[in-house]
Amino acid sequence: MLRRAVLQTFRQGLAQSFFKRYAVSLTETTVTHQPIETSNEAGERSVPTQKTGDESRNTVVVAPPEFRFMYPEFLPDPAMETRNRLREKLERMDMLQRRSVIEIPEFYTGSIMAVTVADANSPNKFARFVGICIQRGGSGLRAWFILRNVVDKQGVEILYEMYCPLIQKIEVLRLERRLDESLLYLRDALPEYSTFPLDMEPERRLNNSVVPINPLKVKLRPRPWLERWERQNLQGVEDLNLPQRFYDKAEKVAKPWEKYDLMLHYRKTIPAEEQEKIFAEIHSQLQQQELKRKLRRRRGPDNEQ
Amino acid sequence: MVFHKRRWLVRRLFFNHEQIRTMSRVKRRTTHPPYWHVLKNNQREDEKISSDNLRFVREVIQDKYKNKSPIKGSDLDIEKTVWDPKTKRSGVIARNIGVQHMWEKDGKKVICTVLHVLDNHVVRYVPPEEYAKSVIGTKMFKNRKPLGCLVVGAEAANPDRFTRQYCSLFDEVGLLPKKRLARFIVTPNAALPPCTPLTAGHFVIGQAVDVYGKTIDYGFQGVVKRWGFKGGPASHGATKFHRRGGTIGTGRDKARVWPGQKMPGHMGSERRFNRGLKIVRINMKYNIIYVKGTVPGPTNSIVQIFDTILPRRRFTEAPPHPTYFPPEDGTLPQEDIWDSSLHVFGSPSISV
Secondary structure (H helix, E strand, C coil), X not given: CCCHHHHHHHHHHHHHHHHHHHCCECCHHHCCCCCCCCCCCCEEEEEECCCCCCCCEEXXXXXXXXXXXXCHHHCCCCCHHHCCHHHHHHHHHHHHHHHHHCCCCCCCXXXXXXXXEECCCCCCCEEEEEEEEEEEEXXXXXXXXXXXXXXXXXXXXXXEECCCCCEEEEEEEECCECCCCCCHHHHHECHHHCCCCCCCCCCCCCCCCCCCECCCCECECXXXXXXXXXXXXXXXXXXXXXXXHHHHHHHHHCCHHHHHCHHHHHHHCCCHHHHHHHHHHHHHHHHHXXXXXXXXXXXXXXXXX | XXXXXXXHHHHHHCCCCCCCCCCCCCCCCCCCCCCCCCCCECCCCCCCCCHHHHHHHHHHHHHHHHCCCCCCHHHCXXXXXXXXXXXXCCCEEEEEEEEEEEEECCCCEEXXXXXXXXXXXXXXXXXXXXXXXXXXXXXXXXXXXXXXXXXXXXXXXXXXXXXXXHHHHHHCCCCCCEEEEEEEEECHHHCCCCCCXXXXXXXXXXXXXXXXXXXXXXXXXXXXXXXXXXXXXXXXCCCCCCCCCXXXXXXXXXXXXXXXXXXXXXXXXXXXXXXXXXXXEEECCCCEEEEECCCXXXXXXXXXXXXXXXXXXXXXXXXXXXXXXXXXXXXXXXXXXXXXXXXXXXXXXXXX
């Protein structure tokens, strides 16, 4: 049920770690303080037992709260009609199995990625596409993301299913976030904002513990647009310069009370306690996989077979 | 479906090209169980029992069922019967726990329904002669050779919530009363003794099954959703005619509304079979079957799984007959069995 106190503290904890991790913008000159390093390893929390007079302590391994943003597809679909704990657990086991074969890196909307897919119709049987992630969604094995690029003046978007076995490799060329969760407005933006070189090299990150937020404000083409962007509270778009009647209608149609609707948000998310349980379950396996990959990288391509 | 030759002839002679009339006078669903069923659920008022007495009641229940626990299949004396292509094996009660997407070896995505085989135990076997005399048996075997009936129960529950008459159905066998009961028509050579457990191993990878369930209950629905009518135009001056049925009969011959006229009404919650679904994966540890395709009913609903009756997908080789029993030497079976057409998640990525 809605354990508000726990929810609040969890949220505060999340917010703190979130801001520690993501609040650094790209412009390094404006940064005056050093971001606090968050630990990527498991936070070992000591939970004192309830028994009175018993001084023994149980250590409970808890996954770091960043997991909620790094691996959002492990959380099930919140719709109660289709939820089943056993099936979700089996699905998570299958997801970890797939992750043991291929590295599915941490990425966010706004990151530039390259995906290599087995394609029967390609000359060398593999097709590689580079693009910016404009949206990601789905839960479990159905998790997907959309990459967008402009190739020969033609905008191209490809939806990839993250756990599809045809995918050979997923690389994150530039790991960053944007000011919005969904960058669908790039379809109506000037093409230079969606163009990325297909032979782009992976960029090295300066600070590994912080994912930078790119505060870029995108310029849109003149109307007509695919959606009514003025109604969507977009942060990453320049001033739309529309006549006042558009903004008036947007105000009329807006639902400002939704941000106060606790039950609506409760129904759209998985409760904090359950999230902790889920990530604690998968945490150790993900850590092991990460360690194996690091060892493989350290040994170099000679030992790789 | 009752098949009367005369009615068929009449229908073909007076064939109505506008609509096919189904047997509208037959009641499609009931909300009450048949009259020969015993009252199942205990309708108790809030009994104010002290916690000590409650604990005592629980101890009594445990003592009653402790010594007569369901025994493993290998300890039961099962007749060594032989399988033949005309054998009808028992089915299994399962819960539809949702849908999972898997991929075949060529990269094609496949929607698989996940069925969790509950703790099935055989409650009773009714031999063919006896079953042919029952209410349903007389209807079923009117002009056919009678078959036996296996009563299988699933999902053991606290006896407190059931009536004494319902619990007595399981008392002779020594089982905890089950929430769900089902009857499976079997040939005598596939009979099983009471207390036999039925698990996911009862089925074979790659076999086709029929899944019976009750479809999703949509409630009272209009003609567009219920019968697929096109309704009316959304604009162009249509006055209050967007999702209505329109005309319900002609003025001329038989100037009345025909029985079976498609109209709004209750939709869903009907018994349906989805036949010929292929089993692509079995998880023996959790008793899970993955079936290619979808089954009737919403998530978390109970379904029954049978070997298929479709002639081209029936068994050619003997399946675990009469049911699967774990090996006597104690070796555990393979936990996760996959069909050869599916891509196993731990194996390398597919290269075309």
